[in-house]
Amino acid sequence: MARIIVVTSGKGGVGKTTTSASISTGLAKHGQKTVVIDFDVGLRNLDLIMNCERRVVYDFVNVIQGEATLNQALIKDKRVDGLYILPASQTREKEALTKEGVEKVINELSGTFDYIVCDSPAGIEHGALMALYHADEAIVVTNPEVSSVRDSDRILGILQSKSKRAENGLEPAKEHLLLTRYNPERVDKGEMLSVQDVEEILAIPLLGVIPESQVVLNASNQGLPVILEEDSDAGQAYEDAVARLLGEEREHRFLTAQRKGFFSRMFKGA
């Protein structure tokens, strides 16, 4: 039985797809057979971030509607063993993701994979509900910014009332906070909510803090999950998060501002 993880946030543009790509890549690197599913029907982007956009032949909706088998639709990642991508459909209506159809696909994947990562679309509409419905665990991606924190709380409420686990009265899905685009310098200046602030408001356990970093855009430009940029702060922060997801205890890094030396201050204008 696979462990099902939803990557969700409510708000758009906070880093769900970036996170889904890196977490699934990280899990596969740890030897876990992993499939990452794009639930954003009509606005597919995971394929671009994972650099397989030209290899998409069949998609999630084709499988649901019986026009292709799972094996035909799954794309095997070329960099990491044991990693597969199930792309979203680009043309169809969001309602094409029926509850029964999604369930059938998840059950089938569940037999052969260790982890199923569901990349949720933004919002709280049908696609987002389908993505979180089967979740055993939820990674709530949040930026240290008011609208993102509020939307995260909203999606947590939906997870607690509308997921399969909630409907069946089972143990609730395990919740994880992943704070992205964190800028310790601005936190020091009192211009940005701190990790502690967000933890206090949302009151869920912290999985990781991804520092705001130019590496993230550079990686997505090239279709490289940022976790594979192993020398970068953001890549290492994702690697830590994956290790924690797998039960390892790791100290949180990149939470404090780096003191700038005299020369860099002189030449980079502080």
Next chain:
Amino acid sequence: MSFLNYFKGKKPKSASVAKERLQIIVAHERGQRAQPDYLPQLQQELVEVIRKYVQISDDMVQVDVDRNDHCSVLELNVTLPEK
């Protein structure tokens, strides 16, 4: 003025303003989330019953459920129009 403020340094930092605002709105929204889902309909029907006797608008009836450890209290507030 801004010159003096600079030395006083009294202006609250925007992050603490953000935190305070979030704590309030999140607590409020969680409270609403915990309400039973029949509440809006109950409110609507109550308004209709009261309207048989007094002319009131929808927002003049407030229905809330307060939950304590041992019991829940259904709180009903009706504002009557001035005569």
